[in-house]
Amino acid sequence: MEAPVIKHSSRSLVGRDAWTIPLEEIDLAHPGIWQANEYLPFLARLRKDDPVHYCAHSPVGAYWSVTRYQDIMTMEAAPHLFSSEPTIGIVDVLPQFTLPMFIAMDPPKHDEQRKTVQGVVAPNNLKNLEGLIRQRVITILDSLPQGETFNWVDRVSRELTTQMLATLFDFPFEERNKLTYWSDIATAIPGAGLVNSYEESFEILKECLAYFMRLWRERAAKAPGNDLISMLAHGEATKNMPPMEFLGNLVLLIVGGNDTTRNSITGGVLALNEYPQEYQKLRDNPALIPSMVSEIIRWQTPLAYMRRTAKVDTELGGKHIKAGDKILMWYASANRDDAVIDRPDEFLIDRDRVRQHLSFGTGIHRCMGNRLAEMQLRVLWEEILQRFHKVEVVGEPVRIYSSFVKGYTDLPVRLIAR
């Protein structure tokens, strides 16, 4: 079976005027405007003129875009109408190449599985991990070059998230890049460079399974520890998990916490440079860090959307949606919706109701790792403030070619010591 190869070329909206383009030509899922950082006016146009928008033709088929905050809340309260199955990305993948992950399951299966693993990232366990994570942060920050330009994404965002994953899993430290590699494989679109087919991805993920099974056996034979694998190996509800389910949950934890946190680390530096008065507020009052962390996560919106699939014919915002239709809930748009968020186009680290954003989704699938992500960013910024007056952006960021993961490959910076 041929895997779908996605080609985007002709329908790029880059350079087009969002306010005059015919609505039917808007294809938000096209990565072009996301990489070019030109997506915001298109989101604003749809929120105003066609908040539940149908894109009839796209390289990945027809789909709906939901762009208002309240409409997404409505959908998320009704998982029996708007299903997370078969998948939460826009492309359908053949079932034989799909790992069982509760992010792509509906109740009751979703609830059962989430309940068995959520303890591992619960706040009480995070307390045990915070010290180790802080050590890693300090080592990385102290090794950075002073007074010279370097890529923040490679030296800090990527390195730190990889090390944090290694810490969480107590993964052999020298081999930590395997984690990032598997994460990249699990999200790779065949034909886009890393792999050529879903078969190939799946074969590589089997190596990942073998590796983790070995760690699992080691940890199961030892006294219970604080790392995620030990917790899964000793937990009453998880110790007899079938291998594919174990792999699905591991990959979900690796992927869930990788690009999202990485790009929030980069996005925060960028935002503080674009809003120097906010950077000053932060220096004057480091107690704003937790609030700033929430604002960074809103501002970055590391995952632009999640997909649902209509289970039955239904209606949303006056539009008729047919059973089987794909619907993208654009968090990147909801987070800029002034019906709910005051002055949404400004980055304000001390805004009211700062936690009320949709970057973590909402409802029963609301991000299970949200406290972990916030803790990582909080610790990082606490240590940055101790050391540097400013992480100064000295060149243009390079954004990735994706409408799903909002992220960066490059951010040239220079450190200004305190």
Add this chain to the structure above:
Amino acid sequence: MPRITLIEHNGTEHAVDAKNGDSLMTTAIKHRVPGIDADCGGACSCGTCHVFIDDAWLGKVGEPGPFEEPMLDLNPERAANSRLSCQIDISDELDGLVVRLPEFQF
């Protein structure tokens, strides 16, 4: 004005005057009682306004509703007296209510 007592996990008590018609979550936020995040602003879809109802008040406060139940159910600290405070409306009936806050919201 019904008087409500919220007890933080560390034992700190907050006795506050609540307004009829506000939710218990709104009451806590208005009086800056720490320990309730209310990330969804009261839409019953985040679960971060979790509280434990004092046993003596369970009958008056009542059971979780049909939208609240699935959100509560995913909370690892869920107990028999768990409720989401955004789903409890303040009324004279609840004058004297005592609730405890969890150590963490999830």
